[in-house]
Amino acid sequence: MQDQENKDVSSTPEDDTVQVTAATSVDEGVNSLEQQLSATEAKLAEMHDAFMRAKAEAENIRRRAQEDVSKAHKFAIEGFAEAMVPVRDSLEMALKVEAPTVESLKEGVEMTLKQLSAAFERNRLVEIMPAVGEKLDPMKHQAVAVVPAEQEANTVVNVLQKGYMIADRLLRPAIVTAAQAK
Secondary structure, eight states: OHHHHHHHHSOOHHHHHHHHHHHHHHHHHHHHHHHHHHHHHHHHHHHHHHHHHHHHHHHHHHHHHHHHHHHHHHTTTHHHHHHHHHHHHHHHHHHHOSSOOHHHHHHHHHHHHHHHHHHHHHTTEEEEOOOTTOBOOTTTEEEEEEEOOSSOTTBEEEEEEOEEEETTEEEEOEEEEEEOOO
């Protein structure tokens, strides 16, 4: 039986080759896994760097957008203010005239009104002046009285005060009287 055990314990050259080949195969597998791990770690570091850069860029964009909104609020009326400065200059010049005549005052007021109208137009401030007989539009007109009239009911009879819109937004409705239903 001892011979049998010796036989089992002793190795043959073929067994040694198998063991060396297995050990080499294990070493190659470990080396391959280590290389994959290194490559994966490098890719992870690269991705982390790209993520941090993207995060910083997003934060910069958010901050710039916030600054732009703040500036837009702060300087929203800059264009309108620039258009109004010449109107004020004209009014101040009219007050400096020592001996104005009625004609010169009228001419100055007309010129100032033209400047003001041009400023309104440049800044999309549109006048609402409904015509007599026009259908009452509650989105643009405010009827303060209903009067008997020889026209269709709920139409404009008289305009008491012009209204104004900025672009498509109502600033002030036109104050009107409307025709009473018959």
